[in-house]
Amino acid sequence: MGWLKAAGIVLVIAGSGLWGLMGARRLAQRVEELKNLRLALNFLEKEITYMHTPLSSAFKKTAYFCAPPLSCFFLACSERLDKKAGVTAAEAWMTGLKELQKISSLKPEDIELLKTVAMQIGMSDTYEQHKFLALLQEELKIIEQKAREEAQTGGKLWSYGGFILGALLVLLFI
């Protein structure tokens, strides 16, 4: 009976500890994804403003430039536009964002920020494209900074908190 109890204690502590570590990892991943997103948007901006690459090709090139899950997002946008089925850039962008939310560590407020540019993407001259993409990158930089601070403080809280919570649960049950 004793060994069963011991196994239960280990399982509860390990389970909640793992949950805490995953929470901490999510925070760190969000920082990484925000940074990658900012760099990807910078790449996209250059493709649009200097190379005048058509949007579907610019999305494709950006997808090759960045890592998953962002590469999946840009590739999905490109594929939707390539079908030439009357899909606008805004629609491709919005649908892509819905999927990105499911597979990334980005918070809903990050996705909301990206949604604000849907109607502008591709649909103005190079100067306007440069302006809003540069602004978006600046905003992402601020969010990234906040996310980094959050990851530093919150990361520790999640990592230790998980194990502490597990220990508390064990104490409660015993």
Added chain:
Amino acid sequence: MREEKDARIIKREILPYLAPGIAKLLWGKDDKFFAGLEEIRLRIKSPLILKIGDRDYTINRRGEITTRLDDAYVVEGEDIYRSIASISDNSLYAFEEDIKKGFITIPGGHRVGLAGQVVYKGNNICILKNFSSICFRVAREIKGCAKGLLPYLIDKNGQIVNTLLISPPRCGKTTILRDLARMIADGIHIPFPHNVVIIDERSEIAGCYQGVPQLEVGVRTDVLDACPKALGMMMAIRSLSPEVIVTDEIGREEDIASIYECINAGVAVIATVHARNIEELERRVLFKELLKSKSFGRGVVLSRRQGPGTVEAVYRWDD
């Protein structure tokens, strides 16, 4: 046969660029309708206008062609936005230079005119934005339409005479000009073929898409697409050794100066100009002097009296 061809071209090359709601209404129309269709005009909060021959028609929400505008399909901002997105491949920035000129040419050589808010800096148009209307002009090549006219433009040595095609807009000038270029370059109905250069400032003659002619302009024809006429004529003389230069809608002082250069360099020029008749043309100082100089050997006046391309008169100024 021609009706079928026109319907096929419009369905394949124009309807995919229209907002899906409008394209769906037009898709099921019979071939006869497409044969006469010259323009599709989308103006925000206004009825969709279809120019068929000399008359304006519209289409109602049931898909019936009618002249009653009160029953018409009313174009919404969404229709304009979706059409612009399709035309520009969702990349307006890639068509900035075209948009500054007020049009985008789509594959097939069809010209899409744009109107909206013009952003101006100094004497230059920076960009056109907040689009309020779009006009799709169907580019038609009617092979052989200039067959009857060509013999008048050849001298006794088989050389092309400098010719001015005169007509108001929508009288078939560009279609005739394109066919003349094709026949002259291919040596059809003339003693021998010539090297032709088309200076296509507005991408209308050859209907170039990304620099490649979409309409048949002849095997010995070079096209300087989107090139200002005056610069293009000088470029052509220097580098393309043309025997005939073909250009559309001359009117500026520098165009006339370049025409003098071409003519005095032994290159024949076929050009078009907007005017209803010679009298109207002579009221413009530049053209009065040009005609007086006898630089042009022929003048051809066109109208729509018996359909586009009706030849009203051929003037011989070199006799």
